[in-house]
Amino acid sequence: MTVLVYTENREGKFKKATFELLSYAEELAKNINAEVVALSIGDVSPDELNKLGNYGAKKVVTVKNDKLALLDNKLYTAAIAEVVKKENAKIVILADNLSGRALAPRLSAKLKAGLVSGVVAVPNSYDPFVIKKKVFTGKAFANVKINSDIKVLTLSQNSFGIKEASGNAPQIEAYNVELAGESNAKLVSVDMITGKLLLTDAEIVVSGGRGMKGPENWTMIEELAELLGAATACSRPVSDEGWRPHGEHVGQTGKIIAPTLYIACGISGAIQHVGGISSSKVIVAINKDPDAPIFEVADYGVVGDFQKILPQFTQLIKDVKNS
Amino acid sequence: MKILVCISDVPDTTTKIKFAGNKELDKAGIQWIINPWDELSLTRAIELKEAHPDKIENITVINVGTTASEPTIRKALAMGADNAIRVDSEPKEAYFVAAQLAEVIKSKQFDIVFTGLDSADYNGSTVGGMLAELLDMTSVSAVSGINIEDGKVIVSREIDGGTQKLDVQTPFIAVVQKGIAIDPRIPAMRGIMMARTKPLEVVAPANIDNLTEIVEYEMPQPKGKCRKFTEENVNELVDVLHKEAKLI
Numbered sequence: 001m002t003v004l005v006y007t008e009n010r011e012g013k014f015k016k017a018t019f020e021l022l023s024y025a026e027e028l029a030k031n032i033n034a035e036v037v038a039l040s041i042g043d044v045s046p047d048e049l050n051k052l053g054n055y056g057a058k059k060v061v062t063v064k065n066d067k068l069a070l071l072d073n074k075l076y077t078a079a080i081a082e083v084v085k086k087e088n089a090k091i092v093i094l095a096d097n098l099s100g101r102a103l104a105p106r107l108s109a110k111l112k113a114g115l116v117s118g119v120v121a122v123p124n125s126y127d128p129f130v131i132k133k134k135v136f137t138g139k140a141f142a143n144v145k146i147n148s149d150i151k152v153l154t155l156s157q158n159s160f161g162i163k164e165a166s167g168n169a170p171q172i173e174a175y176n177v178e179l180a181g182e183s184n185a186k187l188v189s190v191d192m193i194t195g196k197l198l199l200t201d202a203e204i205v206v207s208g209g210r211g212m213k214g215p216e217n218w219t220m221i222e223e224l225a226e227l228l229g230a231a232t233a234c235s236r237p238v239s240d241e242g243w244r245p246h247g248e249h250v251g252q253t254g255k256i257i258a259p260t261l262y263i264a265c266g267i268s269g270a271i272q273h274v275g276g277i278s279s280s281k282v283i284v285a286i287n288k289d290p291d292a293p294i295f296e297v298a299d300y301g302v303v304g305d306f307q308k309i310l311p312q313f314t315q316l317i318k319d320v321k322n323s
Numbered sequence: 324m325k326i327l328v329c330i331s332d333v334p335d336t337t338t339k340i341k342f343a344g345n346k347e348l349d350k351a352g353i354q355w356i357i358n359p360w361d362e363l364s365l366t367r368a369i370e371l372k373e374a375h376p377d378k379i380e381n382i383t384v385i386n387v388g389t390t391a392s393e394p395t396i397r398k399a400l401a402m403g404a405d406n407a408i409r410v411d412s413e414p415k416e417a418y419f420v421a422a423q424l425a426e427v428i429k430s431k432q433f434d435i436v437f438t439g440l441d442s443a444d445y446n447g448s449t450v451g452g453m454l455a456e457l458l459d460m461t462s463v464s465a466v467s468g469i470n471i472e473d474g475k476v477i478v479s480r481e482i483d484g485g486t487q488k489l490d491v492q493t494p495f496i497a498v499v500q501k502g503i504a505i506d507p508r509i510p511a512m513r514g515i516m517m518a519r520t521k522p523l524e525v526v527a528p529a530n531i532d533n534l535t536e537i538v539e540y541e542m543p544q545p546k547g548k549c550r551k552f553t554e555e556n557v558n559e560l561v562d563v564l565h566k567e568a569k570l571i
């Protein structure tokens with residue numbers, strides 16, 4: 001039996017989330033005596049592909065096809081489905097990110113394979129197959145049973161962690177897929193964010209809310225973020241006001257992130273905000289109101305004025321880093 | 324062009340979620356709303372129709388739900404949808420919902436179908452993609468903008484690390500996220516009056532097997548108490564983050 005993992009690359013490089021996906025698949029496969037096969041679409045160097053072996057992939061299937069130059073959900077799904085059949089995969093795992101969310105449901109419908117998205121742990125049981133996922137924007141969990149023979153899962157980021165496996169180089173196999181039809185979409189233009197740490201990739205995120213008073217105070221947030229190698233984020237009203245770009249807005253209607261450390265300054269902790277950050281490993285809140293709801297989800301808090309706290313906090317961290 | 328907006332009926336985003344015996348959502352006291360993404364999709368559809376009355380002839384909203392979701396459907400009509408369809412069934416799970424929607428769409432042609440990125444209940448992020456595959460249609464995900472330019476439909480979508488603009492041939496499914504519209508359209512008095520008389524067609528559900536089922540709900544472990552510091556002892560926090568939590 002095989003567990004197939006869709007490993008996405010960004011400009012030929014795999015991200016940490018991919019290694020987490022493989023670590024998770026390896027743990028799951030061990031429990032059912034299966035092998036992990038990774039699928040990589042596009043141009044990736046052999047060295048980079050070999051890395052997948054360090055996290056459990058026994059084999060890597062590579063697919064190259066001109067029709068897959070643009071992410072067309074239908075064509076990508078057709079390609080993945082081909083590999084599922086070829087490898088006789090019973091469990092297919094994708095990341096719960098932009099492309100995983102675009103492809104997993106299509107794959108599920110194509111294969112008549114039950115999908116559970118945003119899973120947070122290995123299955124509770126395999127027969128019946130029951131697995132836990134987040135529901136109601138992180139306010140609860142559901143244990144979901146999949147009835148079909150093939151199962152599709154998307155893994156919530158940072159819910160399992162990265163575990164290195166015995167580092168044998170995986171067998172690499174190029175596979176030709178025949179894709180019928182053409183994409184109905186033509187690329188008009190692309191706008192890539194360059195030279196900046198992406199919010200969804202960041203291990204540490206420093207975030208500011210309306211309590212920061214105005215955009216001029218973001219130098220404090222940026223300074224702290226730079227020191228920590230962190231990305232910056234904000235609450236919705238802050239991006240609505242135009243204090244910060246829309247791409248920084250986190251929460252239920254913005255980006256959903258799961259960094260190791262989330263630092264919230266002047267953010268009240270409204271339920272819609274918390275929905276986007278509640279999976280962070282550790283939350284630190286800075287807020288002058290001791291009863292702010294953010295303290296209910298925070299691990300550590302400083303009660304007080306950010307104007308007094310942030311400069312000190314940054315200086316003290318500088319001292320730690322220099323010592 | 325005809326536009327279809329799929330709307331799910333979800334608990335208001337501030338709802339405190341409780342379960343009745345871990346098996347079912349306790350619906351007492353819940354305010355139901357149009358899923359925020361769907362409200363924005365519908366807003367954008369209305370804006371497009373206002374800007375291109377010659378191109379867009381009709382906006383339909385559809386919901387798979389029981390009579391309990393009718394107030395939400397009426398709100399969508401009050402916002403400005405022309406007519407509504409309700410598939411009369413409990414929306415059991417994503418595949419079931421997508422298959423019901425697919426049945427209806429097969430019998431009526433639409434050029435653009437909007438679904439939301441995820442719904443605030445079971446957070447599947449699944450209905451749109453499944454629907455597209457069932458209909459063998461193009462789907463564009465994480466759509467943050469849609470425009471009609473020189474008779475072409477131009478769609479912006481977020482991809483890993485940036486955004487792309489695409490020229491997409493209709494028919495297609497747009498799975499919508501932030502940016503599609505700024506603020507949701509608020510129904511005006513006239514709209515509310517008119518909504519009462521707009522057509523709401525109720526169709527019987529097709530026979531569909533579930534691929535998944537929820538066995539049980541769980542509440543998250545309560546977080547340990549927050550350790551609080553003051554302006555005077557920020558140094559202690561830094562110490563803890565460095566030495567205990569090893570985060571910095």
Ligand SMILES: Cc1cc2nc3c(=O)[nH]c(=O)nc-3n(C[C@H](O)[C@H](O)[C@H](O)COP(=O)(O)OP(=O)(O)OC[C@H]3O[C@@H](n4cnc5c(N)ncnc54)[C@H](O)[C@@H]3O)c2cc1C
Nearest residue numbers: 209210211235236251252253266267268270272273288306
């Ligand atoms: C459908 C819907 C979806 C939404 N989606 C999102 C979402 O995705 N993301 C999101 O963030 N919000 C979202 N919201 C909005 C949300 O409800 C809150 O309004 C918002 O999160 C509040 O932002 P805030 O915490 O920055 O501001 P406020 O609520 O105004 O809080 C400011 C905080 O700063 C503190 N403060 C003030 N001065 C200082 C100081 N000098 N030093 C330290 N602290 C100070 C205050 O005590 C207060 O707690 C949504 C709302 C709705 C209805």
Ligand SMILES: Nc1ncnc2c1ncn2[C@@H]1O[C@H](COP(=O)(O)O)[C@@H](O)[C@H]1O
Nearest residue numbers: 331387414438439441442447448449450
């Ligand atoms: N019961 C339903 N009726 C109509 N559309 C739905 C229903 N459930 C979900 N959808 C659509 O699918 C989107 C994503 O929902 P989900 O896949 O459940 O997260 C929603 O924003 C709606 O557009």
